[in-house]
Every structure is written in C-alpha cells, then in structure tokens.
Amino acid sequence: MSRSDQQSNGGETQLSRRKLLEFLSASPMLAPGAVAFVAGFLGGSSSALAQSYDVLRQAPVLDGDLIANPAQALNVFDFELVAKKVLPPAHYGYLASGVDGDETLKANRDGFEKIAIRARRLIDVRKIDTTVKIFGETWGSPIALAPISSQGAFHPEAEGAVARACKAKNHQMILSTVGSTSIEDVIKERGSPVWYMLYPTDDWAVTEALVKRAEKAGAPAIVLTVDRQGGRNTETLFRERRGDTRTCTDCHTPGFKNEVSRKPMFDDLDVSKVTNLYGTGMTWDYVKRLRGVVKGKLVLKGIVTQEDAKKALDYGVDALIVSNHGGRAEESLQSTIGVLPEIVGAVNGKVPVLIDGGFRRGTDVIKALALGATAVCVGRPYAWGLAAFGQPGVEMVLTIMQREFETIMRQVGATKIAEINGTSVSRV
Structure with a gap:
C-alpha cells in the first residue's frame, strides 16, 4: 500500500x-x-x-470500603478507615480524640463550610507556583506537617518515615518534643532542617537543654506550645481504650521518667525534678526568658485571640501558629479558621501566621491562605497515612492534598500564592 x-x-x-x-x-x-x-x-x-472522566482511574477496592494500597485513595479520609482497622484501639483513640464531647474537633471542620470560594475565569493557569518563603527558607508548598507525639504508636518507622515522605514531596515538618525519633535522625532522613515543637516541662534546665540540642541539630525554629496549660478530658481515647485487650502498663507506667523513657529527645537528661511536661504555670515572663535562650526563630503555637497575638509581638515572637491542638486543647467550640482573621489583623503582616486544625482538603488550604495565613499545618491525615501504609501512605496524603490545592488554585485564577487573597473567598 x-x-x-x-x-x-x-x-x-x-x-x-x-x-x-x-x-x-x-x-x-x-x-x-x-x-x-x-x-x-x-x-x-x-x-x-478531552475532559471526560476516566471510569478506570481507580482500581476496584477489594476489602469492603478499605483501600488496599495508597494509590487507591480518592481522598485523605480513605486512610483513616485503614488506620482504624490496623491500629490497637487505644492508639487509634489517642489519634482520634478531641476533648469532652469532641465538639471543638468538629467545629474545626465545620468552620470551613462557612467560607465559600470565588472562582475566576479566562486566566491562563497552566503554570502555577506553590512555593512560599518563611524565615528565608523556600518551601515547595504552603502545606506543612504539624507535630504529632509518639508516632511510633502508629508505625514502627515513626517520624523517620514521615521525614522521608517530606523529602520526597518537598514539604516542611515540625517534630514534637515527645516524638519517637530524635531530631538528629529526622533531619538526616529529611535531608534538611525541620522545626522543633517544644513542650517546656517545669524544669528550666531540661527546657534549655532541649532547645540547645534542637538548635545544634539545625532546627531553624523553636515552636513553643502554649495551649496545653489547663489539662484536658480526652473521652474518645478513654472510651476506645476500654476495648483494648493489651496490657497497656507494659509500655506505659506512672511517673514522668517512665513516660519519656522511650522518647529520644530526653536521652541523657536528668528529669528527676520534672513533674509536668506542659509547664503548668507558664506566663509571658516564660516567653521572655525563652526568647533570651533561643538563638533562631521563636514561634508560639496555640494563639487564638487577637489580644494574645498582639502581646506575642511585644515579646519578640517571630511567628504564630493559630491552633487549638487539633480540637484537643479545650472545648471552646471555636474553630481555628474562624479566629484566623482576627489574628492576621492583629499582627498586621509583621510576622508569619500559620494555622492548623481540621485541614483535610486542598480547598481548606486555599481558604486559610485567602484569609491571610502564610502556611497551613496538617496533622491527623498524615498520621492516618503513616498508620495505614507507612511512608508511601504519608506520601500519598501529601500528593492528594497538594493536587487538590493546585486544582482549586487554578479555579480561583491564582498562578502563585501571592495571588490568593481576600477576593478569593466570601462568607456563606
């Protein structure tokens, strides 16, 4: 032919x-x-x-409603179902619990429903830039990972797996004082410095030693948690624990020394004088004292009022994280996204404002950025991914949230983060 x-x-x-x-x-x-x-x-x-949906995009789920591998996930909630199945009841309860009736935990999610997104048309959004710069460091995405304690309870590789996922997907993370992995090992796995979240304890010598170790390892920011002063009633954890048939005292025994014996950040420290991890009695004078010790950036995590935001500036704080500990601090019924505007207004652009609490979708992220947040910290979703599939699970959680975020960026007509602003959203 x-x-x-x-x-x-x-x-x-x-x-x-x-x-x-x-x-x-x-x-x-x-x-x-x-x-x-x-x-x-x-x-x-x-x-x-050209834009028809591919009916074969997702392979069939073989185990009822549970995904069999990370690639099958349609959204981050798919990982929660698997995490609940594979984790011991007490460990899942710890991850799932808010305080009292979990109403503030729910309020964090409900807060997003009060904000609508304004879509713009006829803008070339084929190329977008999601990078943000904080403290001179360029992040590939405004989505960072919030500190979560004791990640060895969710997966044997703990924060190491999370750090490798952050390296692979180019996200920043914050390590908890009571993480299952040392800051040196986390930085090694991520290949670059991470932020360090400080539980202050009630022994200044221990607090100072933790700060010095974190900064020596390369942490550019010390994040002081200030929202755990009043205690809490984690009913969901207590309820789930009733169904756990394991002998919990095999790992958990009374006394602070025993509590932190498996937390590497306390290795070689004399904790005999410590009675409380959260520094009950901490005041603004404590922040002033800590400011005198921290050589790098000092961040306060847990600020939810304009009064405290303004005061933080007076004490030389370099950034704020609007947080109610993921609905685990107090049963205030106040969402973090709901108070974000007053915090942003109070600091008036003088310091970065980050936020956590209930972020599950890319649309949640863009709403926070539109209301003035510099970046968003995600907690439970990546822990679900870690529990379900280890590092690949965390990577897929980040992939899904980043993909959703990029999609909604294009819908609002933003080609870079600076173009996301108050005109991108409206109140419902």
Whole structure:
C-alpha cells in the first residue's frame, strides 16, 4: 500500500471513529464516562471529550470500603478507615480524640463550610507556583506537617518515615518534643532542617537543654506550645481504650521518667525534678526568658485571640501558629479558621501566621491562605497515612492534598500564592 493510500485510509478511519463517538455522545443510554472509555479502546480522541472522566482511574477496592494500597485513595479520609482497622484501639483513640464531647474537633471542620470560594475565569493557569518563603527558607508548598507525639504508636518507622515522605514531596515538618525519633535522625532522613515543637516541662534546665540540642541539630525554629496549660478530658481515647485487650502498663507506667523513657529527645537528661511536661504555670515572663535562650526563630503555637497575638509581638515572637491542638486543647467550640482573621489583623503582616486544625482538603488550604495565613499545618491525615501504609501512605496524603490545592488554585485564577487573597473567598 502506498503512503498516500495509507494516509487516505487513516483519514477515513479517524472520520469513522469521530462519527461513532458523536453518535455515542448523543445517545441517552451512555454516560459521558462510558463514551470516554470507548474512545480509549478505539485509540482516538475527541476534543469534546478531552475532559471526560476516566471510569478506570481507580482500581476496584477489594476489602469492603478499605483501600488496599495508597494509590487507591480518592481522598485523605480513605486512610483513616485503614488506620482504624490496623491500629490497637487505644492508639487509634489517642489519634482520634478531641476533648469532652469532641465538639471543638468538629467545629474545626465545620468552620470551613462557612467560607465559600470565588472562582475566576479566562486566566491562563497552566503554570502555577506553590512555593512560599518563611524565615528565608523556600518551601515547595504552603502545606506543612504539624507535630504529632509518639508516632511510633502508629508505625514502627515513626517520624523517620514521615521525614522521608517530606523529602520526597518537598514539604516542611515540625517534630514534637515527645516524638519517637530524635531530631538528629529526622533531619538526616529529611535531608534538611525541620522545626522543633517544644513542650517546656517545669524544669528550666531540661527546657534549655532541649532547645540547645534542637538548635545544634539545625532546627531553624523553636515552636513553643502554649495551649496545653489547663489539662484536658480526652473521652474518645478513654472510651476506645476500654476495648483494648493489651496490657497497656507494659509500655506505659506512672511517673514522668517512665513516660519519656522511650522518647529520644530526653536521652541523657536528668528529669528527676520534672513533674509536668506542659509547664503548668507558664506566663509571658516564660516567653521572655525563652526568647533570651533561643538563638533562631521563636514561634508560639496555640494563639487564638487577637489580644494574645498582639502581646506575642511585644515579646519578640517571630511567628504564630493559630491552633487549638487539633480540637484537643479545650472545648471552646471555636474553630481555628474562624479566629484566623482576627489574628492576621492583629499582627498586621509583621510576622508569619500559620494555622492548623481540621485541614483535610486542598480547598481548606486555599481558604486559610485567602484569609491571610502564610502556611497551613496538617496533622491527623498524615498520621492516618503513616498508620495505614507507612511512608508511601504519608506520601500519598501529601500528593492528594497538594493536587487538590493546585486544582482549586487554578479555579480561583491564582498562578502563585501571592495571588490568593481576600477576593478569593466570601462568607456563606
């Protein structure tokens, strides 16, 4: 067959395919997704079908509603179902619990429903830039990982797996004082410095030693948690623990020394005088004293009022994290996204304002940025991914949230973070 004959037959074939697809598209018996499916088998495409959904995008789930691997996840909530199945009841309860009736935990999520997104059209958003710069460091995404304690309770590789996931997906993370992995090992796994969240204890010598160790390891920011002063009633944890048949005292025994015996940040420290991890009695004078010790950046985590935000500036704080400990600090019924505007207004651009509490979707992230947040810290979702599948689970959680965030960025017509502002959202 000559080249001209081949071209002629090829053109006729394409025309026949097009006519068939046009006929199928007009048929009330076939859904658009099915048409796209047929188009794929025919080896052709139609511009009219270019954005049709791929009905084969997700493989069948084999274990009821549970995904069998990270690639099957449609959203971050899919990982929670697996985490609940694989974790001991007490460990899952610790991760899931808020305080009292979990109403503030719920309020964090409900707060996003009070904010609508304003979509813009006819803007070229084929190329977008999601980088943000904080303290001179460029992050690949405004989505960072919040500190979560005792991650060895969720997966044997603990924070090491999380750090490797952050390295692979280019996200920043904050390590908890009572993490299952040392800051030196976490920085090694991530390949670059991480922030360090400080539980102050009630022994200044221990507090100072923790700060010096973190900064020596390379932590550019010390994040003092200030929202755990009044104690808490974690009913969901207590309820789940009733169904745990293990002997919990095999790992958990009374006394602070025993409590931190498996927490590497306390290795070689004399904790005999410590009675409380959270520094009950801490005041603004404590912040002043800590400011005199911290050589790098000092961040306060747990600020939820404009009064405290303004006062933090007076004490030389370099950034704030709007947080109610993921609904685990107090049963205030106040969402973090709800108080964010007053914090942003109080600091008036003088320091970065980060936020955590209930972030599960890319749309949640863009709402916070539109209201003035510099970055967003995600907690439970990556712990679900860690519990379910280890490092690959954490990576997929980050992939999903970043993908959702980039999608909604394009819908609001933003090609870079600076273009996300108050005009991107409205109150419902």
